[in-house]
Amino acid sequence: MEKDKVKFRQFLCITFLIAIAMKMFMLPVLLMRVSGRDSFIVMLLVLFTELVLLAVVATVIFLSGKKNLYELLKSAFGSVGSKIIITTVSVFYLIKLFMSLVDVRIFFSTSVFGQPLNVWHVLPMILLVLYFAIKPLAAMGRLSEICTPIVIISMILLGCLTLPEVEFGGLNPLLAEGWSKIGGGYTTFSMWYGDFTLLLMLTGKVTFGKKQATGSGKIYFSLISALVAFVFLMVFSTVLFAAYGDMTEVLTYGHNISNMTQYAVGSYKFGRFDLIIFCLWLTAVLLSAGMMMNFFAHGMDFAFGRKAGKGVTVAAGIVILIATALFTDLNRVTEFVTTYMWIPSMIVQYGFPLVCLAAAIIAKIKDKNIRRVQGEAVKSQN
Amino acid sequence: MKPLSRKTKTRLMIIAFALLLFSVSLTPLAPEAEIMTRLMADAIGIDVTDEGVVVTAKTINSGTAEVVSGKGEILREALQNIDERYGRKLELGHCGLVVLGSDLDRDDMVSIFMSILSDASVNAGCSVVAAKEKAQKIIEDTQNLPESTNDGLTGYVTFSDERLAVTVPSVLEFAQALRSKSATGILPIIDLQKKESESGGKGGNQGGGESQSGSSGQTQSDEQSNGDEATEIVPPKTHRVIGETVYDISEADSYGLMWLQERTKEGLVATELEIKGEKFTVRAIIEKKKSSIDAAFDHGPSITLSVEARLRLVDRYAVLYVVEQGMSLDDVMSEIEGSYKKTVSDEIKVTAEMSRTDDFLGYKTYLYRADAKMYNAWSGDLNEVSIKYDTVISVV
Known part of the structure; x- marks a missing residue:
């Protein structure tokens, strides 16, 4: 069904938006609280790892051909095994979706409203995200095509406003205390990495034009798309690292890159239009959250069947709503996740693509064997 | 799902508009x-x-x-x-x-x-x-x-x-x-x-x-x-x-700041020079300025204060007067540039030396950024820092 496919151009846009979505809020500030100005090196390492992850994901999509993710896993690990894997990963993405909403709440509470958001403020976004869960992938592809130019323009505008005023010399000296701070920063915040793993839901669903339906080497161009996104992310993060390098204790969970856009000369004179621009940038978060919910919904359909899956998805939406109402101390939530969830995050987000790669290779070998056997059978008949 | 009929769509639109009008009527109740x-x-x-x-x-x-x-x-x-x-x-x-x-x-x-x-x-x-x-x-x-x-x-x-x-x-x-x-x-x-x-x-x-x-x-x-x-x-x-x-x-001690702070622009600068026994006060506007403070640990901590500025004369008649007295324009401009260079260097030196006491120019920060290890090994005494000056002035 064409509605359940995305075009290659849309895949590039989705890759770009996912690359920045969750990282742009809290990650630079969280890193600074642990690694100080050495967060610059941690960020470089993280983004390099993300590119490697994307290369693995692209390879899975390339090798799988027309098989979608569930068919791939089923053919390699059987029905039960694949359902267990998909259910585990889907539940993880539900938690990650909740964290994404926590970041959004912290941003708006601190930078926009100056008071905590309650569940009614977040309800429209939860409903929108649930709506994404029932829409076909083509809708998300189209949305990403519309949002990407807006996000790029907003990032360029913010850069033009902010960068001329920054003293990048504040980034020095790097590694003044050696490599001791690097490890902590790299591992602790793994919940905010591994976003490209979501792209595995597009396995077997990326079209490359009429001549080739799926499985083209062009998929690796997504690495360029991600690289462009990472350049933007790195520039804005570096601004934060350089500016607050000597006073990391000032940074709280409420700080994020938008505080650097305040630095725009004259923004206090003309009003906080930088916030409007930053909100355009937020559309990336909306898409990322929608994709997480879509992954969860399709995962539940696969694991429990369509009818039961729909029920589970609605129940998940209600759970998120209740959790939003219950967990009001967002700093504690962030601390809990960074303390207890970093290992599960690393396992799922970096392990799942490797599992899928293994499945894709196994499927490829199986297909080859089947074709060889079929070929031999035809020869013997002749 | 069946597509909605025209009648149903119309009813939904009417309900939506009615709700909108109703919410507008409630605005007196809205908080300030x-x-x-x-x-x-x-x-x-x-x-x-x-x-x-x-x-x-x-x-x-x-x-x-x-x-x-x-x-x-x-x-x-x-x-x-x-x-x-x-x-x-x-x-x-x-x-x-x-x-x-x-x-x-x-x-x-x-x-x-x-x-x-x-x-x-x-x-x-x-x-x-x-x-x-x-x-x-x-x-x-x-x-x-x-x-x-x-x-x-x-x-x-x-x-x-x-x-x-x-x-x-x-x-x-x-x-x-x-x-x-x-x-x-x-x-x-x-x-x-x-x-x-x-x-x-x-x-x-x-x-x-x-x-x-x-x-x-x-x-x-x-x-x-x-x-x-x-x-x-x-x-x-x-x-x-x-x-x-x-x-x-004081204002006089602050002149060097104007030269050394990167963001300062414009400003009127005067210098006094003597040509053929006559004293002149020449004034110029800072048309373009570039400054930097560089730090290094070369045989000890050193700071280099570099200033490059282009000045535009505001009272050219004084220059022309001297030229009419028999001096070439190039020689006059060269004298003026030399005088300005000395004035600017003196102003910078005063401020730079004052900063040894309270480091408002940020010597320690620059030295730390240049080499953190050497900085940590250093005593921190700014009197040990050798300050070099690189001043280039052109007058148009």
Whole structure:
């Protein structure tokens, strides 16, 4: 069904938006609280790892051909095994979706409203995200095509406003205390990495034009798309690292890159239009959250069947709503996740693509064997 | 799912419009717009007394400006006090200027700025200046500034940063300076004085014909129609150093800052030279300026202060007069350039040597950034630092 496919151009846009979505809020500030100005090196390492992850994901999509993710896993690990894997990963993405909403709440509470958001403020976004869960992938592809130019323009505008005023010399000296701070920063915040793993839901669903339906080497161009996104992310993060390098204790969970856009000369004179621009940038978060919910919904359909899956998805939406109402101390939530969830995050987000790669290779070998056997059978008949 | 029929669509549209109209009819019940419940601060002044912190804010609401103040043991309490006294929350998001009183020391300022930045209540790009004496007096006296003053004190300070050869640091820059290895900041001093009572207006003071450098002058004075004594802004030519000790430096000692601070632009510069027994005072405007401070550990800590500037003569007739006396234009310009180079180098040296005491130019910060290991091994005595000067002046 064409509605359940995305075009290659849309895949590039989705890759770009996912690359920045969750990282742009809290990650630079969280890193600074642990690694100080050495967060610059941690960020470089993280983004390099993300590119490697994307290369693995692209390879899975390339090798799988027309098989979608569930068919791939089923053919390699059987029905039960694949359902267990998909259910585990889907539940993880539900938690990650909740964290994404926590970041959004912290941003708006601190930078926009100056008071905590309650569940009614977040309800429209939860409903929108649930709506994404029932829409076909083509809708998300189209949305990403519309949002990407807006996000790029907003990032360029913010850069033009902010960068001329920054003293990048504040980034020095790097590694003044050696490599001791690097490890902590790299591992602790793994919940905010591994976003490209979501792209595995597009396995077997990326079209490359009429001549080739799926499985083209062009998929690796997504690495360029991600690289462009990472350049933007790195520039804005570096601004934060350089500016607050000597006073990391000032940074709280409420700080994020938008505080650097305040630095725009004259923004206090003309009003906080930088916030409007930053909100355009937020559309990336909306898409990322929608994709997480879509992954969860399709995962539940696969694991429990369509009818039961729909029920589970609605129940998940209600759970998120209740959790939003219950967990009001967002700093504690962030601390809990960074303390207890970093290992599960690393396992799922970096392990799942490797599992899928293994499945894709196994499927490829199986297909080859089947074709060889079929070929031999035809020869013997002749 | 079946597509909706035309009748159903029409009914849904009618219901939607009805709901919209109904919600509009409920607007009298809507709470007052949030902006009306806030005091929009344009500038704030912070003083320290024996009782604690005093915050004075110039607020602008619905085009009306007024001054409010609050007291507390710490900054947060003083701001809360304003909320309680006036029944409206003080909104600092659009504040463009922070004025610090003369009684604040470095520790006071560090705690104030860490609080401001941590809350993200004030824009990180907001300007910071020092008051000659009390910040409260400055904020209160801005009420009597003449109409012709560019957008009040906040606008004037922004203008100074852009056009008057003064660098006004932002909240973030100043906090960075206090928290850097140098742990010293420097602020331009702003003052308001009562206009001398005379009938009619006074002519503008152009900053003095003999001044070596600094502002090209901006003093507005006018009688206020409401009878209040008018005030005028004293151009910010002096500076306050905030380090282990807090002290003011004179206008003459501040000239080097104009050359060494990257952001300062424009400014009138004078030099005196003697040609064929005659003394001339030549004036030029800084057309283009580039400066840098580089640090290294070459056989010990060293700092290189580089300034490259292009000056445009404002009184060329003096040059032409000398040429008419028989000297070639190239020789005259060469003499002028030499004289300017000496003047500029002397001004820079005075400021650079002063900075050995309280490091307001940030030598330690630059040395730390250049080589953290060597910095940690060094004693930290700025008298050991060798300072090199690289001054290139061209005159057109």
